[in-house]
Amino acid sequence: MEVSVSQENYLKAILKLERAEGIASNQAIAQNLESTPAAVTGMLRKLCDEGLVEYEAYQGAKLTQVGEQHALSTVRKHRLWEVFLVDKLSYRWDAVHDLAEELEHIGDEIFVDRLAAFLGHPLFDPHGDPIPDALGNIRERKDVVFSSEALAGMKFSVCGVSDSSDEFLRHLNRLGIELGSIYHAVERFDFDGSMEWTNDDGERVLVSSGVAEKILIQIHE
Amino acid sequence: MEVSVSQENYLKAILKLERAEGIASNQAIAQNLESTPAAVTGMLRKLCDEGLVEYEAYQGAKLTQVGEQHALSTVRKHRLWEVFLVDKLSYRWDAVHDLAEELEHIGDEIFVDRLAAFLGHPLFDPHGDPIPDALGNIRERKDVVFSSEALAGMKFSVCGVSDSSDEFLRHLNRLGIELGSIYHAVERFDFDGSMEWTNDDGERVLVSSGVAEKILIQIHE
DNA sequence: CTAAATTTTTAGTTTATCTAAAATATTTTT
């Protein structure tokens, strides 16, 4: 059973929606893949026939065991390639998504496992997203909150973002914020929810509420 | 102008045939790609429209400058990925072709250049085939002959093969022959053209004429 | 200058996916 590129993208979308909302509705899938509900129905039937998705008309979709493994393997490949591009080929974190999106559809499990080994079995990709292991287990991070939760005086490190779009990441580049950066929350300005942070070198950044709500942090003290 | 995977495979086949025979005949292309002459005609028209191939009905095909650059870039990617798979992911030389065949269609020039830099700008792939540089120049090797030319008493090193099929390479694995191996030609048996070689450890191999005709060597003395 | 070989044309076929609009089912509201 060969799973096409398009089918793998469906599986990824369903995985994401299932984790977020318990079930993947037709409409949500269509939105995710910039397609239409009618097209989604057609593909769900096919994925169901192939045993990758559990699907009953009008009831939305869930991945089967096999489907979930396949989706996780694709996510694993995607994130490993992102690590490769950043660590080995010196790409910046805002320039790796599209390439990884192509590379994720190539090769078998052996290939991925060797790639993972070569990269030193990384646990997180360049955006801080966890990389599933060979069995599909995702090490969810503990004590991770959005930086908008940080209170004045707290020290924290940036460990992820909830938006990996090029535009957002480039904005963080301009602010000097990157994965692993350590800051103190100095003050929150109530009238617009923006925050001032400072690092150990005394540099200050002003972070708007919209940005703060997309940055994941671990609080140190 | 997007060049499809299938089109890239046509360009590669035409490049190969053009180098070998001056022009790529319809039939030869069809044979190479396991297709039919009628299908080839259709694709040549399209490639001609897109400016990748020079083509007049009944006259066979040649690559344009643009087409040749594109084909060389694909070959470059293919061979670089083979180096990656062998050097970094510990694949054996007989197990890399199919994966490289998939990877060669991904990414742009920047990506290839970074991959080449990461690998240390290798000049040859794991089968001894030369890797085109970023400008498409292929460093053809001097003083390379088929091992069937070696005379008794000559010392030589294996630097390539003219057949990269898994079967042939696995046969060489069984004989213990690999890229860089150094041998002396001990004797040629006239009745079947087979040869006996020996290396510095005193190990002997018997090489049939068919095999000897597919191994490229550089003579040392 | 034929005959043989090669190439092109013709006229679909295949596969995989998508779309618009109508019909149907489900959910929400009242």
Place this chain on the structure above:
DNA sequence: AAAAATATTTTAGATAAACTAAAAATTTAG
């Protein structure tokens, strides 16, 4: 629980990219 709103499916066909078989045309070789 019926009506209204929302979501999903069906229908019917579109699209794209490549392929095929067989007939027609062209080129090449003897």
